[in-house]
Each structure stands twice: as structure tokens, then as C-alpha cells.
Amino acid sequence: MDKLITVSPSPHYYGDTTVKKLMYGVVFALLPAFFVSVYFFGIGALIVTAISILSCLAFEYLIQKYLMKAEPSISDGSALVTGLLLAFNLPTNLPWWIIIIGALVAIGVGKMTFGGLGNNPFNPALVGRVFLFISFPVQMTSWPTPIASRLQYTDAVTGPTPLGIMEEGLSQQETAAQLMEQIPGYMELFLGSIRGSMGEISAIALIVGGIYMLIRKIITWHIPVSIILSVLAFTGILWLMNPYDNADPLFHLLSGGLMLGAIYMATDYVTSPMTIKGMWIFGIGIGVITVAIRVFGAYPEGVSFAILIMNAFVPLINKYVKPKGFGEEVRNG
Amino acid sequence: MIKTFPKGGIHPPEDKFSAGSPIQELPLPKSVIIPVCQHLGSPSEPLVKKGDRVKTGQIIAKSSGFVSTNIHSSVTGKVEKVDKFTDSTGYRRLAVSINVEKDQWEDNIDTSNTLKKQINSKAEEIIKKILDAGIVGMGGATFPSHIKLSVPKGKKVEVLIINGVECEPCLTSDHRLMLEKGEEMMVGVRLMMTALGVNRAVIGIENNKPDAISNLKTIAKDYKTIEVQVLKVKYPQGAEKQLIKSITRREVPSGKLPIEVGAVVHNVETAYAVYEAVQKNKPLIERVVTVTGKNIAKPSNFMVRTGTPVAYLIEAAGGLPEDTGKIINGGPMMGKALNSLDVPVTKGTSGILVVPQSESLRRPALNCIRCAKCVSICPMGLEPYLLRAASEHKKWDIVEEERSMDCMECGSCSYVCPSAIPLLDYIRLGKSTVSKIIRSRKQ
Amino acid sequence: MSDVVINSVIIVGAMGLAAAIILFMVAQKFHVVEDPRIDQVEEELPAANCGGCGYPGCRAFAEALVKTDDISDLHCPVSDKDSMEKIAAILGKEMGEMKPLVAVVRCAGSPDKSPRTNIYDGTHSCTIISSLYTGETGCPYGCLGMGECVDACNFDAIHMNADTQLPEVTDDLCTACNACVVACPRDIIELRKKNKKDRKIFVSCINEDKGGVARKNCKVACIGCGKCVKVCPYEAITLENNLAYIDPDKCRLCRKCAPECPTNAILEINFPVKKKKEATAG
Missing domain, CATH: 1.10.15.40 (Electron transport complex subunit B, putative Fe-S cluster)
Incomplete structure (x- = not known):
């Protein structure tokens, strides 16, 4: 043999799942929701998405190359996912410069300050979104009307989201049943013909993408299901106790960013727990905090805050919630 | 009902290229190198010296302690020397090299093919014959079998489990043996049951071997106490603890032996060797070895004498392909890469796998993205990502606390990692350091 | 207004006092008397x-x-x-006598001397390689070149030489703390007596294989011929398991052994270039 043979420790077979494949799988899963948004919001959706993705990629590349002096790894797709998710969390009439600030905060503060992919404690897209939400509350809470403003960008016709109507109305002593009349029906909520952030409107498109990710084994079902179940349970209890002052569970489930958050944001690998038990704790925490903010808090929507709060608990969950070892119970008992 | 173990596991490509090729008797090589330590435990003491003439089946090294066993000559010829030879790890260990002249067996060995079903031996006789024949666990662990068949005082064995899982990709030696030597194997299982004093045995087979399953099921009709249990395909089902869990639903406690839950596990090929030893007086000097690989011309299963050089096997399977990148002793998940082809086949060699150049290098490792895939597939319920981080930062106390010693090095974590992090390398490093620490603590 | 000030002063003061009392009690309770x-x-x-x-x-x-x-x-x-x-x-106790020591790397198997027989593709760790197999060279005793000793050193005294792929000790920085000796899975590094002007003479090989085998794997291996043993006037060199060893306590740096070695396995370091015949007392 003239060529030297290789020697390496076992195993000698490796699976074909790579970070790249996982990330592009998420992007693919987000496409149905993206198309629905383009249908309802038109050019606004296209512009916001393009600016968000391009600026996220650009900031990732520049920071890696010139600040961290490392080989840029934008092709791994994680910045693309962050850009897309950030766009999904913004109203489609948001001015371009705000989006760029959001991307800078998401990539720069949310991800790179901690050392890049894998080291960030908080979901970068949500860091960007919450930063914008607090810094630009007016622009961030003006929601274009679907279909009507398909050909407009920043000059779109706007109005409140279903959750906004509910929050506002309940504080004016109106009953939930009265308010439901002013809100689009469940079918509109389900299909996405409502006002809201670009990607959160259509529950069905998000669920389709989620099922794709489950089949491809990109995510496991534990986090989305635990969030949805806990939201249903919590709002269900409130609704049964006082149906006049509380919206029904189905409304909570289909409105706002719950589906987007539960399926795509909370399941972010880096910022979610490692064990199944931990995922349940994490998901239930998000569900409870979301409902608490929606029902008792000043903001109409609380998914972003709930996920960020629970992100902060992830290291703690990982430290104390351990998988059950093989043969361990026997040892202890 | 098709069973499997509940926690973790992966599905690597099966790649059983040689499943269709019957076991062929390999002609004797010109010379053999027989290491005196082919088992787990203390090396045997050589009984022959340079120039001695030995017959096939003659004892050439005897058991040197409690955990040890006998070694026999696999050929007839002249002892060339008793010296140190390179073994499969590259280290030089004591071995006997014999120049092959012919194949004349010891007189008391029955070399005929007639099936001897009648069992006349008592438990002690069987165990003694197994020690005399130098039988070890042939699934790869090479633990001397007579020890595993002697039930310690105060323990009770309820079931004997025969491991025909062969969950390693590529390997087919157990599969072919179950198909072709099923009758003999079954008698071997009966003998082991007599030795253990149990009246229930279960043969576990994964359902990717339907021919072997139907063959054994037909044979098992004559044996009321032996069941054939079909198992779902999942790696690492062939691991002792996972197999016990699959079949009996019992979990062997961490750090304990299977006998804790009343089970004893033996490989199918060990059962065959027990049959040969007890019924035919034949010591363990040959075994089935799979020679396979994507570019191997004739993937085969050979009946090989111990001591035959690996190069000779590869030659018989059509020669070493041009683009060979790696040669593995064993399967692709747990096998060890060889750095020389001159090493001999031993009692624990179940296969030789030739990997092409294009598949032999690892992907460069990236950052851990904490996707938790390693945690969810670990069959022992460990957290490989954490063990790796702790081991990399030399936090040996954490490595120990996180039960690294439970790791059986199945390699599933390295297999699934999307960032191509060599998790198992670091866990091994942690394990070796922790076991050193534990040992020094005991002193 | 004054109510607010008074109230806050009282509340904060009370809290501070309570905390102080608790801290004091805890400190008393858990106080450890130390020499x-x-x-x-x-x-x-x-x-x-x-x-x-x-x-x-x-x-x-x-x-x-x-x-x-x-x-x-x-x-x-x-x-x-x-x-x-x-x-x-x-x-108020007696101190033992101190002997200054220095770490010495006893392997000279650079790639030109000890040819590589395979390529290692795995985690860069000497411990992992040595538990797996003999390493990239044929020598089962030699340096694996992954630099675990370098990582172990707290004093920046040992570095990998890129050409020889072997570690080198900077004598002035070495404190003989033993960390590299422990780190090396092959026990190649030894602490030897520090001599004047950092002079050293030692067998730079720990291969215990028979001469022919050792020589085949490495050109500068000790082949256990015993020539150095015969020539040593101080009986400082012993031959065991095909390997010569120079006892640093007995050696008086006379340099008679080095020229005798047929494989140049005995290294002399920091000596003047010109050879002296007479023994130089260390």
C-alpha cells in the first residue's frame, strides 16, 4: 500500500444529519406561512422579509469576519433562520431602518456577544423583536389590514389585532362575548385573514410546517404540545370560572403569536432544554406566562416575553432535570 | 410480539452485503500467529517452545488465573517462535507463531459432521469442558464463558438469553451461523442451560433476518424450553443490558452484572462453540468471520482458524480495493481501526470491514447547537454533550457524577451529532481518567 | 413628606439590623477554627x-x-x-534537602527518524490515541505528538516543535512540578537532576522492544546493545528490557557513552562543541 491508511476511534459510521440540513429544514417549514403572508400582506411582507434576512446575514458575516476574526459560517443557515423568524415577528408596514436595527440587535447582541451559534442563552430573533417592541412601540403595534393593503408598504391601512381588541375591550368593561362579535371568526383566525405580525397570522400554515419538521425529526413534539396544552388548560379554567370577562381557549390558541412561538421559536435548539422532562417544564412555563401576560398584564400579547423568560431558566432546568439513567432507579431504590 | 428496548437507540444503515453468502471453509494459511491472550483477563501461560511440533487442537497455552482460559493450536505444524507480535492495536504482545504443515487433529476430537443431540454430561463436566476448550464470549467482549456459566453462590438464574441480534451494521457471521448451524447451536443452548440449571432460554433475533428466524423457530419446536424472540431492528440492541431489557423488561442496575436480574447472556456463536466443545471435544480454534465492505469484490463469511492473518482473509474475499481508506476489526459502530494487515484473527474477531477512502475521514466538528439529539438517543440515559464538555474542560468530578462509567461506548451519540462532534472520544477520555481516579481512591 | 423619609429610614434600618444579626449568628455558628x-x-x-x-x-x-x-x-x-x-x-521544623530537577523528554522520534505508518483522524489527545493503538508511528513507546504535556504545563515551559513534532522543555521556566510527567500517557517525560549550565546527558528513548524491532520503527531508538554500559566508568548506566538508562545521580557527565551509541540515542545537551576526553565533574 503506498497510501497510508486512516486510524480513528469508533464509531466509523456517521449519520447524514448536519446543522445545515436542520437549519434549511426549518426554513423550508416556514415557507407555507411565508406564502400566506405574501398573499394577505403583499409587497410589505416581501420587503420586510428581504430586509430582515439580508441584514441578518450581513451582520453575521461582518461580525464573524472583522470582530471575531473567525471563518464566517453564514452558509450554515442559522442566520437565515434568525432573519426569517425576525421578519415573521414584525408588522409588514415597519420602516426598513427599524428592521435593520432589529437585525443588528438580534445577531449582534442576541447571538454573537455570547460566542455565536450554540452559545446564546436567548432566542436571537426574539431578542431583536422585543428590543424593537420596547424601543419603537408605535411602529411595532400598528398592524396592516390583510388583503386591503396588499400594494402598500409603510402607508398601509392599519388597525388593532384580535388580541388587542380583546384586551382593550375587556378593560372597558365589555364582555368577552360582545367582543367576539367584533373579532374575525375562528375560520379567519385559523386561515390567517387577520391583522398581526407577518408570520403569526395563519395557524394552519404554521401547523403544516410544524408537521413537516416533526416528520423530518427536526423538532420533537414535546415543547409545542406542552405549550398548547398548558395554554388551553389555563385559559379553559379562567373561561369556565368567568366566561364574561375571559375569551375562550380556542381564541387564545389561534390568535397572536402562540402557534409561531410554540412551534418555531420555543423549539430553537440552542435555547431549549435538553431532556424530555425539561421540555415539558419549559413548555408549561411558557404557556402559563403567556396567558398570565395576556389576561392580567398590560400587553395584549405575551408569547415573546414568555419564551425569553423561560430561556433564562433553561440552564437551571438542564442542571436539575436529568434523564433517567438506564438501571438507575434500581440503584436508588 | 416484536419487542425492543424503550430508551434511545439509532438506525444506522444496515449494509449487510454478505448476508447472502454461505459460510466457506477458508484453506489454511502458510503460518499462523496465535496470541496467548485472546480473552478478557490475564494472559495464558505458553506451554510450547520454539521447534515443538503441535497438532490441530492441541493446547499450547494454559489458563493462568481465575479470569483466563486455554489457548489451542489451530493448525498442525512446527512452532516457529514464542515471541511478541503486533496485535490489532499495534502493541506487541506475546504470541506463538506456527508454520503450517498439514491439518492433523488431536485423536480425541470428533471432526465428523454428525449431529450429536444426546446430552450425557452433568453441569460441572460441561463447565470444565468449556474451560478446557478455551471458550470465550464470541460477540466481541471475549470474557471467558466458563465463568459466566458458573452461577455464584446466593444468585439464581431464571433465564438464559442467547444473543443473535447482530445489531452492528455490515456483520453477518451470527446470521449465517444461525441459518446454517441452527441444530448444533440449539444443542449448545441446551448444554448451557444444563450448566446453569435453568429451564428457560430465549434467543433474541432482530427482524431483519427473517430466514434465520424461521429456521430457528422450526428447530425450536423440538425444544419446549427454548423460545425464539423476534426483536425490532434498533442499534445497540445487541448490548447485553439492552437485550435483557428488550426480552425480560428488567433493567440491570448500574454497575451490576446481568445475574442481578436473573439473566445470563451468551452469543449464538458461543453456543455453537459450546456444542463443539462438549459433544465433539473440539476446542475453540475456528470461528466465522465476515469480510465485507462497499468495494470488496466478494463480501464473504469465512470459517477461519484463529491466528490466520487478516491480509489472507481480505485476499480470499477478492483482495484489498484500490481506494481503501480504513480497515476495521469488527463492525462500523464499535469496531477498531487496524493499522496493519498482518495481525491475526482471534477468538473475538467477528468481522473485517474495509471502508473506502471517501468515507473514512470524519467531518470537521462544529459548535454544539444543543439540539439534544445525543441525549434523546443515548440508550443508557446519559447526557453525552455534558460529558464531552466536562471532559474537555477536565472537570472529572462532573464526568464521574454524570455516570460516565455507565457508558458502553456504542457510539450512537457521535453518530447522530449534526455538528459532527466526536462525543464518544471525549467520553472515553473521561472514562479512562475517572476509572484511574476511582482506582487511586480505593488504594 | 417627612413621614416618608422617617418611614423609609426606619424600614431600611430595621432590615439592615435584622440582616446584620442573622449574618453575625451564622458566622458564629459556622465558624471554623484554623491554625x-x-x-x-x-x-x-x-x-x-x-x-x-x-x-x-x-x-x-x-x-x-x-x-x-x-x-x-x-x-x-x-x-x-x-x-x-x-x-x-x-x-519550627527541619526542612529536607532540595535537589533542583528539570523535565526531560525522552523521545527523539521526529517524522524523519520514525516514519509515519498511518494517519490518525480523531480527537487531538494523547490519552485517547494511546488507549486506541500505537499511534501514527510504528513505535509503541514513542511520543504521540498531540501535546497533552503542553496543555498540562502551568509555566509555559514546554512547547511543541513544529518540525520534529516533539515537545521541547525550556529549562529556565521548568519548575519540575511533575504536571507534564503525569499528563504523558506514555511516561516519556522524566524529571532529572539539573546540572550546571543546564547540561544534560540521557538516553532519549524508552522503547523496550528488541533491537531489530525498535530500529525498524525508529532510526534513533535505543537498541539495547549495551555498549554504553561497558564504557561508563561510574556504573551509572543500566540495561533493562532492551533499554539503557542513565542514572542522573550517578552520572558525572563524562560524555564517554554518547559516541559509543550506534543509533545516537544518547543525547548530550548544552555541552561545548569540542569534545573533551577527561571527565568533567558535575
Whole structure:
């Protein structure tokens, strides 16, 4: 043999799942929701998405190359996912410069300050979104009307989201049943013909993408299901106790960013727990905090805050919630 | 009902290229190198010296302690020397090299093919014959079998489990043996049951071997106490603890032996060797070895004498392909890469796998993205990502606390990692350091 | 307005007082009486926590020094004689004699001397390689070149040479703390007596294979021929398991052995280039 043979420790077979494949799988899963948004919001959706993705990629590349002096790894797709998710969390009439600030905060503060992919404690897209939400509350809470403003960008016709109507109305002593009349029906909520952030409107498109990710084994079902179940349970209890002052569970489930958050944001690998038990704790925490903010808090929507709060608990969950070892119970008992 | 173990596991490509090729008797090589330590435990003491003439089946090294066993000559010829030879790890260990002249067996060995079903031996006789024949666990662990068949005082064995899982990709030696030597194997299982004093045995087979399953099921009709249990395909089902869990639903406690839950596990090929030893007086000097690989011309299963050089096997399977990148002793998940082809086949060699150049290098490792895939597939319920981080930062106390010693090095974590992090390398490093620490603590 | 001020002063004051009382009680309850000399001794130690003394850190070593009656076996390899004498004075105990030592790498199997037989593709760790197989060269005793000794050194005294792929010790920085010796899975590094002008003479090989085998794997291996043993006037060289070893305590650096070695396995370092016939007392 003239060529030297290789020697390496076992195993000698490796699976074909790579970070790249996982990330592009998420992007693919987000496409149905993206198309629905383009249908309802038109050019606004296209512009916001393009600016968000391009600026996220650009900031990732520049920071890696010139600040961290490392080989840029934008092709791994994680910045693309962050850009897309950030766009999904913004109203489609948001001015371009705000989006760029959001991307800078998401990539720069949310991800790179901690050392890049894998080291960030908080979901970068949500860091960007919450930063914008607090810094630009007016622009961030003006929601274009679907279909009507398909050909407009920043000059779109706007109005409140279903959750906004509910929050506002309940504080004016109106009953939930009265308010439901002013809100689009469940079918509109389900299909996405409502006002809201670009990607959160259509529950069905998000669920389709989620099922794709489950089949491809990109995510496991534990986090989305635990969030949805806990939201249903919590709002269900409130609704049964006082149906006049509380919206029904189905409304909570289909409105706002719950589906987007539960399926795509909370399941972010880096910022979610490692064990199944931990995922349940994490998901239930998000569900409870979301409902608490929606029902008792000043903001109409609380998914972003709930996920960020629970992100902060992830290291703690990982430290104390351990998988059950093989043969361990026997040892202890 | 098709069973499997509940926690973790992966599905690597099966790649059983040689499943269709019957076991062929390999002609004797010109010379053999027989290491005196082919088992787990203390090396045997050589009984022959340079120039001695030995017959096939003659004892050439005897058991040197409690955990040890006998070694026999696999050929007839002249002892060339008793010296140190390179073994499969590259280290030089004591071995006997014999120049092959012919194949004349010891007189008391029955070399005929007639099936001897009648069992006349008592438990002690069987165990003694197994020690005399130098039988070890042939699934790869090479633990001397007579020890595993002697039930310690105060323990009770309820079931004997025969491991025909062969969950390693590529390997087919157990599969072919179950198909072709099923009758003999079954008698071997009966003998082991007599030795253990149990009246229930279960043969576990994964359902990717339907021919072997139907063959054994037909044979098992004559044996009321032996069941054939079909198992779902999942790696690492062939691991002792996972197999016990699959079949009996019992979990062997961490750090304990299977006998804790009343089970004893033996490989199918060990059962065959027990049959040969007890019924035919034949010591363990040959075994089935799979020679396979994507570019191997004739993937085969050979009946090989111990001591035959690996190069000779590869030659018989059509020669070493041009683009060979790696040669593995064993399967692709747990096998060890060889750095020389001159090493001999031993009692624990179940296969030789030739990997092409294009598949032999690892992907460069990236950052851990904490996707938790390693945690969810670990069959022992460990957290490989954490063990790796702790081991990399030399936090040996954490490595120990996180039960690294439970790791059986199945390699599933390295297999699934999307960032191509060599998790198992670091866990091994942690394990070796922790076991050193534990040992020094005991002193 | 004044109510607010008074109230806050009272509340904050009360809270502070309560906290102070709790802290005081806890400090009393969990107070550990320690020999004050431990702190004094620790002051004198280098605080490198290298573990060279055999204790987990300087504090543990200080405790051991205070507790043990006979401290002649206890050495801090990093401290100089003065500070050890100071410690002895604090404790009123006898100090043992200190022999300055230095780490020596006993392998010269660079790629040109010991050809590579395969390519290792795995985690860069000597421990992992040595538990897996013999390494990239044919020599089962030689340096694996992954630099675990370099990582272990707290004093930046050992570095990999890119050309030879072997570690090299900077004698001035080496404190003989033993960390690299422990780190090397092949026991290649040895602590040897430090001589004048950092002169060293040692067998740079630990291969115990028979001559022919060792030579085949490495051109500069010790083949166990025993020529050096015969020529040594001080009986400092022993031959065991096909390997010569120069006892640093007996060797007087006469340099007679080095030219005898047929494979140049005996290295002389920091000697003047011109060879002297007569023995130079070390």
C-alpha cells in the first residue's frame, strides 16, 4: 500500500444529519406561512422579509469576519433562520431602518456577544423583536389590514389585532362575548385573514410546517404540545370560572403569536432544554406566562416575553432535570 | 410480539452485503500467529517452545488465573517462535507463531459432521469442558464463558438469553451461523442451560433476518424450553443490558452484572462453540468471520482458524480495493481501526470491514447547537454533550457524577451529532481518567 | 413628606439590623477554627496550584506542612530554597534537602527518524490515541505528538516543535512540578537532576522492544546493545528490557557513552562543541 491508511476511534459510521440540513429544514417549514403572508400582506411582507434576512446575514458575516476574526459560517443557515423568524415577528408596514436595527440587535447582541451559534442563552430573533417592541412601540403595534393593503408598504391601512381588541375591550368593561362579535371568526383566525405580525397570522400554515419538521425529526413534539396544552388548560379554567370577562381557549390558541412561538421559536435548539422532562417544564412555563401576560398584564400579547423568560431558566432546568439513567432507579431504590 | 428496548437507540444503515453468502471453509494459511491472550483477563501461560511440533487442537497455552482460559493450536505444524507480535492495536504482545504443515487433529476430537443431540454430561463436566476448550464470549467482549456459566453462590438464574441480534451494521457471521448451524447451536443452548440449571432460554433475533428466524423457530419446536424472540431492528440492541431489557423488561442496575436480574447472556456463536466443545471435544480454534465492505469484490463469511492473518482473509474475499481508506476489526459502530494487515484473527474477531477512502475521514466538528439529539438517543440515559464538555474542560468530578462509567461506548451519540462532534472520544477520555481516579481512591 | 423619609429610614434600618444579626449568628455558628500558621505558610508558597507537590493545591500543601511533624519529604518544586527555609522557620521544623530537577523528554522520534505508518483522524489527545493503538508511528513507546504535556504545563515551559513534532522543555521556566510527567500517557517525560549550565546527558528513548524491532520503527531508538554500559566508568548506566538508562545521580557527565551509541540515542545537551576526553565533574 503506498497510501497510508486512516486510524480513528469508533464509531466509523456517521449519520447524514448536519446543522445545515436542520437549519434549511426549518426554513423550508416556514415557507407555507411565508406564502400566506405574501398573499394577505403583499409587497410589505416581501420587503420586510428581504430586509430582515439580508441584514441578518450581513451582520453575521461582518461580525464573524472583522470582530471575531473567525471563518464566517453564514452558509450554515442559522442566520437565515434568525432573519426569517425576525421578519415573521414584525408588522409588514415597519420602516426598513427599524428592521435593520432589529437585525443588528438580534445577531449582534442576541447571538454573537455570547460566542455565536450554540452559545446564546436567548432566542436571537426574539431578542431583536422585543428590543424593537420596547424601543419603537408605535411602529411595532400598528398592524396592516390583510388583503386591503396588499400594494402598500409603510402607508398601509392599519388597525388593532384580535388580541388587542380583546384586551382593550375587556378593560372597558365589555364582555368577552360582545367582543367576539367584533373579532374575525375562528375560520379567519385559523386561515390567517387577520391583522398581526407577518408570520403569526395563519395557524394552519404554521401547523403544516410544524408537521413537516416533526416528520423530518427536526423538532420533537414535546415543547409545542406542552405549550398548547398548558395554554388551553389555563385559559379553559379562567373561561369556565368567568366566561364574561375571559375569551375562550380556542381564541387564545389561534390568535397572536402562540402557534409561531410554540412551534418555531420555543423549539430553537440552542435555547431549549435538553431532556424530555425539561421540555415539558419549559413548555408549561411558557404557556402559563403567556396567558398570565395576556389576561392580567398590560400587553395584549405575551408569547415573546414568555419564551425569553423561560430561556433564562433553561440552564437551571438542564442542571436539575436529568434523564433517567438506564438501571438507575434500581440503584436508588 | 416484536419487542425492543424503550430508551434511545439509532438506525444506522444496515449494509449487510454478505448476508447472502454461505459460510466457506477458508484453506489454511502458510503460518499462523496465535496470541496467548485472546480473552478478557490475564494472559495464558505458553506451554510450547520454539521447534515443538503441535497438532490441530492441541493446547499450547494454559489458563493462568481465575479470569483466563486455554489457548489451542489451530493448525498442525512446527512452532516457529514464542515471541511478541503486533496485535490489532499495534502493541506487541506475546504470541506463538506456527508454520503450517498439514491439518492433523488431536485423536480425541470428533471432526465428523454428525449431529450429536444426546446430552450425557452433568453441569460441572460441561463447565470444565468449556474451560478446557478455551471458550470465550464470541460477540466481541471475549470474557471467558466458563465463568459466566458458573452461577455464584446466593444468585439464581431464571433465564438464559442467547444473543443473535447482530445489531452492528455490515456483520453477518451470527446470521449465517444461525441459518446454517441452527441444530448444533440449539444443542449448545441446551448444554448451557444444563450448566446453569435453568429451564428457560430465549434467543433474541432482530427482524431483519427473517430466514434465520424461521429456521430457528422450526428447530425450536423440538425444544419446549427454548423460545425464539423476534426483536425490532434498533442499534445497540445487541448490548447485553439492552437485550435483557428488550426480552425480560428488567433493567440491570448500574454497575451490576446481568445475574442481578436473573439473566445470563451468551452469543449464538458461543453456543455453537459450546456444542463443539462438549459433544465433539473440539476446542475453540475456528470461528466465522465476515469480510465485507462497499468495494470488496466478494463480501464473504469465512470459517477461519484463529491466528490466520487478516491480509489472507481480505485476499480470499477478492483482495484489498484500490481506494481503501480504513480497515476495521469488527463492525462500523464499535469496531477498531487496524493499522496493519498482518495481525491475526482471534477468538473475538467477528468481522473485517474495509471502508473506502471517501468515507473514512470524519467531518470537521462544529459548535454544539444543543439540539439534544445525543441525549434523546443515548440508550443508557446519559447526557453525552455534558460529558464531552466536562471532559474537555477536565472537570472529572462532573464526568464521574454524570455516570460516565455507565457508558458502553456504542457510539450512537457521535453518530447522530449534526455538528459532527466526536462525543464518544471525549467520553472515553473521561472514562479512562475517572476509572484511574476511582482506582487511586480505593488504594 | 417627612413621614416618608422617617418611614423609609426606619424600614431600611430595621432590615439592615435584622440582616446584620442573622449574618453575625451564622458566622458564629459556622465558624471554623484554623491554625493561623496555615495562612502564613500559604503566603510563602507560589500560589501556582500546580499540584507538583502531590497535593491538590497550595492551600492543601500548606495544611499538610502544618499538620505533619516530619516535613523533610514535603517539597514545593516551584519555590526556591529561601522560601522553603522561611516556611521551615515559621513551623519550627527541619526542612529536607532540595535537589533542583528539570523535565526531560525522552523521545527523539521526529517524522524523519520514525516514519509515519498511518494517519490518525480523531480527537487531538494523547490519552485517547494511546488507549486506541500505537499511534501514527510504528513505535509503541514513542511520543504521540498531540501535546497533552503542553496543555498540562502551568509555566509555559514546554512547547511543541513544529518540525520534529516533539515537545521541547525550556529549562529556565521548568519548575519540575511533575504536571507534564503525569499528563504523558506514555511516561516519556522524566524529571532529572539539573546540572550546571543546564547540561544534560540521557538516553532519549524508552522503547523496550528488541533491537531489530525498535530500529525498524525508529532510526534513533535505543537498541539495547549495551555498549554504553561497558564504557561508563561510574556504573551509572543500566540495561533493562532492551533499554539503557542513565542514572542522573550517578552520572558525572563524562560524555564517554554518547559516541559509543550506534543509533545516537544518547543525547548530550548544552555541552561545548569540542569534545573533551577527561571527565568533567558535575
